[in-house]
Every structure is written in C-alpha cells, then in structure tokens.
Amino acid sequence: MSDKLLIRVDVREIRSGVTQLLQQNQLLRVEFEELPVGDFILSDEVCVERKAATDFVLSIMDGRLFGQVAQMKATYLRPIVVLEGDVFNTRSAISRESLMGAISWLNVIEGIGTVHSRSAAETAAFLEVMCRHAQQGLGYEIPLRGSKPKDLNVLAQYAVEGLPSVGPSTAKKMLEHFGSARRVFTATPEELRGVKGVGAKMSEGIAQLLDHQLGKS
Amino acid sequence: MSDKLLIRVDVREIRSGVTQLLQQNQLLRVEFEELPVGDFILSDEVCVERKAATDFVLSIMDGRLFGQVAQMKATYLRPIVVLEGDVFNTRSAISRESLMGAISWLNVIEGIGTVHSRSAAETAAFLEVMCRHAQQGLGYEIPLRGSKPKDLNVLAQYAVEGLPSVGPSTAKKMLEHFGSARRVFTATPEELRGVKGVGAKMSEGIAQLLDHQLGKS
DNA sequence: ACTTCCGATCCTTGA
DNA sequence: TCAAGGATCGGAAGT
Numbered sequence: 206m207s208d209k210l211l212i213r214v215d216v217r218e219i220r221s222g223v224t225q226l227l228q229q230n231q232l233l234r235v236e237f238e239e240l241p242v243g244d245f246i247l248s249d250e251v252c253v254e255r256k257a258a259t260d261f262v263l264s265i266m267d268g269r270l271f272g273q274v275a276q277m278k279a280t281y282l283r284p285i286v287v288l289e290g291d292v293f294n295t296r297s298a299i300s301r302e303s304l305m306g307a308i309s310w311l312n313v314i315e316g317i318g319t320v321h322s323r324s325a326a327e328t329a330a331f332l333e334v335m336c337r338h339a340q341q342g343l344g345y346e347i348p349l350r351g352s353k354p355k356d357l358n359v360l361a362q363y364a365v366e367g368l369p370s371v372g373p374s375t376a377k378k379m380l381e382h383f384g385s386a387r388r389v390f391t392a393t394p395e396e397l398r399g400v401k402g403v404g405a406k407m408s409e410g411i412a413q414l415l416d417h418q419l420g421k422s
Numbered sequence: 423m424s425d426k427l428l429i430r431v432d433v434r435e436i437r438s439g440v441t442q443l444l445q446q447n448q449l450l451r452v453e454f455e456e457l458p459v460g461d462f463i464l465s466d467e468v469c470v471e472r473k474a475a476t477d478f479v480l481s482i483m484d485g486r487l488f489g490q491v492a493q494m495k496a497t498y499l500r501p502i503v504v505l506e507g508d509v510f511n512t513r514s515a516i517s518r519e520s521l522m523g524a525i526s527w528l529n530v531i532e533g534i535g536t537v538h539s540r541s542a543a544e545t546a547a548f549l550e551v552m553c554r555h556a557q558q559g560l561g562y563e564i565p566l567r568g569s570k571p572k573d574l575n576v577l578a579q580y581a582v583e584g585l586p587s588v589g590p591s592t593a594k595k596m597l598e599h600f601g602s603a604r605r606v607f608t609a610t611p612e613e614l615r616g617v618k619g620v621g622a623k624m625s626e627g628i629a630q631l632l633d634h635q636l637g638k639s
Numbered sequence: 640a641c642t643t644c645c646g647a648t649c650c651t652t653g654a
Numbered sequence: 655t656c657a658a659g660g661a662t663c664g665g666a667a668g669t
Contacts, residue, residue, distance in 0.1 A: 241587040251530055265640060266669080268568035275566050276586075285529055290651050293540075298669050303553050303640035310640070312502050312535035313468055313555040320529055321538045323510075327522075334522050338530040357634040360586055363566045364631065367584035369577060370647085372665050373563035380636050387632035390607035402664075414581065415604035417574045421595055537652095562664095564640080569666070649657080649662075654655105 209234040210336045213246035218261045223255065226329035233333060242276040243284070245332060247339035252281035255328060258290030265307050274315060275363055279356035285318045285335070286311060289328050361386040369414055370407050378402060389417065426451040427553045431465035439474065440506075443546035450550060459493040460501070463551060465556035469498035472545060475507035479514045482524045491532055500536045502552070503528060506545050578603045585628050592619050607632065 211234050218224050227258060228235050243252040256264065264270040277284035292304060311317045320335075320378060322328040364386050365376040382400045383389045397408040428451050435441050436454060445452050455611050460469040469496060473481065481487040492499035509521060528534045537552075539545040554561075567584065572576050582593040599617045600606045616624040 247530075253646095268640095269566055270640090271564045272568070283530065283533060287584045300548075300641065300669070301552070303669085305548055306555075306640040308537060308640095309548065309551040309555050310560065311667065312537055313464075313500065313552050314559060316533075316535075318527060318529035318533070318535035319538075327485045330518070331522055331526060334519070334526040335530050338526050342531050355637055357631060358636045359566070360631050361634055361636065364581075364584035366565060367570075367581035369570060369584060372565050374664060384635055385633050387607060390604060390632070392569060395500055402648065406647060414574060414577055415607075416602050417578050419575050419578060541669080560640085562641090640666105640669105644667080647662105647664085648664090650660090652657100652659080654657095 210333075210340055211236065212332065212336050213238055213240070215240040215244045218255070219245050223328045223332070226326060227332060228327070230333055233336065242273065242280055245347055246281075247332070247336045250282040251260065251335070251339035252277055252284050253287055253332065253335065254284065255287045255289060256289065258292045259295045259297065261288055261292050261307075262299050262304070264296045266297070266299060270307070272363060274311070274317060275359045278315065278317070279360050279375035283318075285320060287320045287328055287331060289322045289325065291323075364390055369410050371411070375400070375402050375407075401419075427550075427557055428453065429549065429553050430455050430457070432461045434463050434490055435472070439542035440545045440549070443543060447546070447550055450553065459490065459497055462469070463498075464553045467499040468503050468505055468556040469494055470549065470552065471501065471556070472504045472506060475505065475509045476512045478509050478524075479512045479516050479521070482520060483514070483516060487524065488624040491528065491534060495532065495534070500535075500556075502537060504537045504545055504548060505538055506539045506542065508540075561567060582606055584632055587624050587627060592617070595619060611620065 209232055212227060213236050214224055214227070216237050216239050224235070227233055237253070238246075240246065242422075244255045245253040247253060254277060261270070264273070270287065274284070274286075292308075293301070308319055311319055320331060322331055344377070358380070361380055362376045365371060365379055366373065368376075378400050379389045379397075380386065383392060383396075394408040394412045397403050397411060426449055429444060430453050431441055431444070433454050433456050441452070444450055457463065461472045462470040464470060471490060478487070483489070484581070491501070491503075505525075509525075510518070525536055528536055537548060539548055571580055578597055579590065579593045582588060582596055583590060585593075596606045596614075596617050597603065600609060600613075611622075611625040611629045614628060615622065616618050
C-alpha cells in the first residue's frame with residue numbers, strides 16, 4: 206500500500222516545470238522514457254497530453270494536434286488533454302470559433318476529455334490525482350468509446366496521407382482500393398490511377414517520391 | 423441541410439441567460455422538455471450538464487454530482503459537463519484537492535469530458551458548436567498530417583515518418599539504409615531490424631501496420 | 640478548427 | 655470515339 210504511484214514521463218518533458226514538481230512529490234515515482242505518443246502515462250489505459258496554451262493553439266494551426274490525437278487513441282483507451290493556461294488569450298491569430306471547435310471536437314467527436322489547469326503547479330497537482338484515479342480507480346473496467354482494432358485503420362491512413370497530394374479522402378479511398386498500406390506503397394502509377402480521384406499527375410508524383418534516390422539537397 | 427440544429431433544453435434552464443442566447447441563435451431550434459437527466463440534449467448520444475462554478479462546488483459537497491453523473495452515463499453514450507465560471511474561486515470552503523479530485527474523477531474514471539467556459543455567452547457559443555458536432559460531425563475531414571514539404575528528399579523522409587514510432591532520425595537512417603521510400607515500405611521486419619535504432623518491437627509494429635487489412639466502414 | 644483559394648480530376652458535351 | 659469545356663471535389667495555405 207505504501208508503494209508509490211508510477212508515472213511514466215516522456216523525455217521531452219524532462220526540463221519542464223511540471224516534471225520537476227512531479228519529482229518532488231513523495232507520492233510519485235517518476236520514470237522517463239521516450240514515448241512514441243503522449244507526455245504522461247498514468248496507467249495502461251490512461252495517457253495525458255499536456256498542452257500549454259500557446260502550444261495548443263499552434264498545434265491546431267499547423268495540424269499537429271490531429272495526428273497526435275489519432276495516435277493516442279490508437280494506443281490508449283482513455284487519452285486526456287490537459288490545457289495549461291488561458292487558451293483564449295494567446296497572441297496567435299486564431300479565431301474563437303476555431304478554438305472552441307477544437308475543444309468541442311476533442312470532447313464530442315473524439316471522446317477525449319479536456320482538463321484545464323492554470324499553471325504548471327496546478328498541472329502537476331492534477332497529474333497526481335489523475336494518476337491515483339487511473340491506477341487505483343475503482344477497479345472495475347469502464348466500457349469505452351473507442352474500439353481498438355479499428356484504430357489500425359487510422360494509423361494506416363496517417364501513413365498514407367504522407368504521400369504528396371494525398372489527403373484524408375484520397376488516403377481512405379486508396380486503402381479501400383488496395384486493402385493495405387503496403388499495397389498502396391508498392392503500387393505502380395497505373396495501378397494508382399485505378400483509384401477515383403487519382404489521375405496522371407498525382408500518380409506520377411507519388412511514384413516519383415517513392416522511387417526517389419536520395420541525393421543533393 | 424438547411425434545417426436548424428435541434429437542441430433540447432430542460433425546463434429548469436428556461437430562465438437562464440444561456441437559454442436566452444440559444445433562442446436568439448438562428449442556427450438553433452430550442453425545445454423545452456422536462457428532462458429526467460442533464461440540462462441540454464445535443465443528440466441521442468451527447469448530453470450536457472451545465473454547472474455554474476458555485477453550483478458545481480455545492481454539488482460536490484452534498485454529493486449530488488455523483489448521482490447526476492451516474493444517470494447521465496446510464497442514458498447517454500457521451501455525457502459532458504460544462505463548467506461555467508471560475509470553479510477555484512468560489513467562496514465555498516472546499517479544498518482544492520476535492521475540486522481537482524472531482525474533475526479528475528469525471529475525466530479519468532467516468533470518462534466524462536469537462537469543458538470550461540467563462541460566461542453564459544461562452545457556454546451558449548460552446549453549445550452551438552457542440553450541437554453541430556454531435557449531429558453532423560465536422561462536415562469535412564481534417565488531414566491527420568500537417569503541411570507537406572516540397573523538396574523530394576525531405577518529402578521522402580516525411581512519408582517514412584508516417585510509420586509508427588518513427589521520427590526524423592530513424593526515418594533518415596531507414597532511407598539511407600534502403601535507398602528509397604518504396605524499399606522501406608516493402609521491407610520485411612527482419613530487414614527493418616538491420617537499421618540501427620530499430621528493434622523487434624518497432625519492426626513488428628511497422629509490419630503490422632503495413633499489412634493490416636482494414637476493417638469495414 | 641475554420642475559411643478561402645487553387646488546381647487536378649472527372650463528366651458532359653458536341654463534333 | 656475522343657477532345658475540349660466546365661462543374662466538382664479535395665488538398666494546400668493562411669488566419
């Protein structure tokens with residue numbers, strides 16, 4: 206019972222004030238890892254992504270947030286985003302509706318809870334509580350929103366979207382057409398054109414990328 | 423498509439400022455009902471409980487919150503609590519820990535998202551967005567990946583970074599090792615392990631993703 | 640997230 | 655049947 210709670214922290218958070226505070230906390234044992242996704246792992250099921258206000262806004266604008274969220278959902282049953290600071294008062298030129306849209310999207314569509322904290326200290330305190338809940342919870346399993354197997358689809362889509370001129374819609378159609386990501390990546394330009402929305406230009410561009418031998422910059 | 427979004431509001435919210443604002447919103451059609459649970463029904467799945475800061479605190483202290491939440495969970499797939507105002511600055515003699523405990527409990531254990539709003543107006547705005555998301559989804563798709571580079575070398579690396587657990591440095595090494603992106607994507611797990619930094623776990627994860635047959639839509 | 644803009648792709652026409 | 659034109663869709667860029 207006297208065992209400390211284990212919290213696994215991504216190495217990129219090492220220097221953050223939050224982490225310092227966690228280490229000072231006698232109830233916690235902090236371990237650093239290079240996490241492929243998320244910032245704090247509270248249990249096998251619960252993963253926390255911490256976003257300072259400005260970073261949250263930036264990650265919306267450059268699209269990082271969506272990929273991160275997709276990956277969190279693929280790995281953890283209960284991903285949670287902690288928003289640190291006042292997201293509505295960053296200097297960034299983002300519209301209010303975009304911001305609210307993002308928060309709503311997380312909660313309503315993705316089923317990812319958002320916890321607001323006002324400072325690093327508060328974030329650390331929240332993490333302690335959340336950690337206890339995640340590990341000692343109530344013991345019973347909670348039926349969850351996301352299904353696991355389906356999530357490989359998302360990861361596959363994520364990979365395919367890396368191709369030039371390929372967005373969400375084309376990526377989906379390609380995966381449907383070819384069955385797997387590997388078969389998309391091995392397809393010839395002619396085969397690619399079999400996908401609706403993919404014409405000469407796109408198929409050539411993709412082939413060019415795939416077969417490109419790296420050289421001069 | 424031009425139909426307004428329907429939002430069902432509990433009769434006890436009739437006189438609230440939030441409701442007034444909802445009624446003025448041309449995009450919404452407001453209907454009042456005596457709801458057995460929750461304050462706003464946004465869809466068959468999504469239900470919102472609005473808690474002004476002081477009320478939130480009170481409902482924690484007298485234990486009401488837990489019952490309400492249990493009922494919401496029983497009826498709706500995705501219950502959400504909107505916290506209006508500054509919950510940490512009510513006059514009530516509640517400890518910070520209890521407050522954070524309640525918020526953590528909602529998110530971590532119950533899987534109920536908490537959205538913070540600073541005023542009735544903001545709550546109303548949030549409800550509009552959430553209502554749209556609940557009923558129509560986004561209405562478009564978000565690219566999982568951010569904007570793409572144009573330089574072929576960089577682009578190839580970018581594409582490879584789409585693989586799970588593969589960051590910039592691993593991607594670079596893979597490309598050097600295999601010569602082209604296509605050859606990375608066609609590699610077997612054993613071949614992948616030939617790259618420094620890629621072990622059993624990562625190579626298996628990658629292969630699994632590449633060969634994953636997508637489940638049906 | 641949301642909006643706007645631009646280009647590729649697709650589809651119809653019409654010779 | 656095929657080429658040219660315009661409508662539509664989806665990706666990219668910007669706020």
